[in-house]
Amino acid sequence: MTATQTGPQIDPPTDPAMFYDIAIVGGGMVGATLACALAGSGLKILLLEARAPVSFSADQPHDLRVSALSPASQTLLQNIGVWPGVVQRRLCPYRRMRVWETRGRGDTCFDSADIDQPVLGHIVENRILQLALWQRIEQCDNIRIHCPGVISDIDYQAGGSVLRCEDGSRFECRLLVGADGGQSRVRQQAGIGVHSWSYPQQALVASVRTAYPQQDITWQRFVASGPQAFLPLSGSCGSVVWYHTPAEVNRLGGLADEQFLAELEASFPRELGRIDALLGRASFPLRSQYALQYVKPGVALVGDAAHMIHPLAGQGVNIGLLDAAQLAQDVTRAFAAGENWAGLEVLRRYQATRQQHNAVMMASMDLLCRGFSNEVAPLKLLRNLGLGLAQRLTPLRNAGMKFAMGLSGHLPELAQRQDRSL
Ligand SMILES: Cc1cc2nc3c(=O)[nH]c(=O)nc-3n(C[C@H](O)[C@H](O)[C@H](O)COP(=O)(O)OP(=O)(O)OC[C@H]3O[C@@H](n4cnc5c(N)ncnc54)[C@H](O)[C@@H]3O)c2cc1C
Known part of the structure; x- marks a missing residue:
């Protein structure tokens, strides 16, 4: 059964079996997290991904693509039933982080014990997180994965979009979500521009x-x-x-x-x-890149499709996972309340929350990167002072740690604490 709600009139689907309430393009870490977070929504979900992740065995060497997952990401993954699938495979917790400069006196060490947390985060291979997410999706009746599903054409319409794949399949959806990375086709087809710099x-x-x-x-x-x-x-x-x-x-x-x-x-x-x-x-x-809008009627962007940030402090996927949690929360609530859940009013709630949070993170990473890549004497002095202060001023150091761990600022409920459903 698909969800019917108030909102713009759309033509009846040509083939109801190929109609989905939400089609997510991109089954990477962020798109698959969004699908899992929508598991209990009552909506019919399609996840389209070009390449399936290679299955895991413990004797494989570690992948090159790894991510430092924050405690907020861990909580989210626990709440959507995915974390056990990561733990079962392979991960590495870290409790301390040391930062220093070669030609200065700045040296600081962040320790999770200082803020009564068991860890600062976990290093997880990207493929392992994706496999754990896909494993969880297989248990969800309302989600279908179409893979390999390489998009050949997207006809974006505010009232409902049509997707065609290279294998000839055709899908219709009420809400189209771009979780298809930095080069997002969905973003381009929806006519959403970007601002980017290298x-x-x-x-x-x-x-x-x-x-x-x-x-x-x-x-x-x-x-x-x-x-x-x-x-x-x-x-x-x-x-x-x-x-x-x-x-x-x-x-x-x-x-x-x-x-x-x-x-x-x-x-x-x-x-x-x-x-x-x-x-x-x-x-x-x-x-670094950010989309000028995260949403338009009938379309939303999450993860790298919406923003790419410098990887220096390992935050890219963490903020993408929070996008997924927030969008799932806003859409699920609107659907339950009988609102036009794919319409601009609801989608703008998601944008308002996440765009602001991500802009702060992006600006901080950019400042950090530029500040530490510059040999201008006053800047060197400033960063030495900064690192020295961070080491001596416990409240400053602890506030920085909490921000990076996703423990301060606005968080979607799914990332706040365990065992909480939408
Ligand atoms: C060197 C480096 C280190 C990093 N380290 C960290 C870190 O420690 N911590 C952290 O939080 N972040 C880190 N990041 C950033 C992080 O890797 C990205 O933010 C994250 O991968 C984004 O996930 P995503 O799911 O949004 O996009 P992607 O990982 O790009 O996934 C997009 C998915 O969409 C699929 N797709 C694309 N187009 C189509 C199409 N047309 N049809 C069907 N499927 C399609 C792709 O196959 C892919 O699976 C790092 C980045 C780099 C470059």
């Missing part, structure tokens, strides 16, 4: 096996050429992120494994320890 650095990500088992600490060091970061993975593995100029990232990417490891050990701080093996490496361009 950075003079790229990120080189390498996964490595270290000579010692991982502890519970991540670190980030700022050097003149760009930040260097380390994220612990399970066992003796870790993920290294090396920000550098595109030319240097290109050169490093082309080196033989032994040469690359030698340069890594020479350039990174002694905290990295001895590396026994390089398990993989890849580079990523860095861009």
